[in-house]
Amino acid sequence: MPPSPDLPEFLHGVAPILDRWGYTAVGAMIGVESFGMPAPGQTIMVAAAIYAGAGRLNIFGVAAIAFVAAVLGDNVGYWIGVRGGRKAVHRWGKYVFLTPERFERAEAFFARRGGRIVVIARFIDGLRQFNGVIAGITGMGWRRFLLFNTIGALLWVGFWTTVAYLLGTRLVEIIEAVHPYRWWVIGLGIAAVATYVTLHIRHLKRRRARRAAPEPLEEASSGR
DSSP: OOOGGGSOGGGTTTHHHHHHHTHHHHHHHHHHHHTTOOOOHHHHHHHHHHHHHTTSSOHHHHHHHHHHHHHHHHHHHHHHIIIIIHHHHHHHGGGGTOOHHHHHHHHHHHHHHHHHHHHHHTTSTTHHHHHHHHHHHTTOOHHHHHHHHHHHHHHHHHHHHHHHHHHGGGHHHHHHHHGGGHHHHHHHHHHHHHHHHHHHHHHHHHHHHHHHSOOHHHHHHHHO
């Protein structure tokens, strides 16, 4: 394995683990991260891909193990959500302002847009770790979850292993160049999500209002 100084600084923390355990570390870290445990899964995958670029690991082996671990880990999270997640939300949700009413609205939203969320969640810290649990809690069908989870894992693993493998240690130069603007990017992302949710809720309210309003012909008929 290449010495830790050959890696970007943000990867130094996982270098000793990867040096010792190799592919096993990739699978274990990504697997446990995917069902909600705190672990540097994405970080170690990037480090392993850089190692592969240096000829110390096989990039196809890294990608295959990362993909399988991501899918299996998310499925563990899904069944955790199915078996006990709902009870935990109803018992403890009020302490984080997640009332049963808010949870029902979130559940309905996830049921309509759950597939997209599962795919996108792979690329977002926080959602990546808990999207399986959330899908299980909200009652998303397992086959549907498995399909979108597989797509998300394939895109996530494919993107990061390819980028890290091709760029190698130059990846840190790009990250450092983008780093000063990270809060602008995060802010724009939050604003975009908030705008989408707001517009979507307004659309749903208008559609419900139109459904609830009596039809003109029905009013005329009732007047007769």
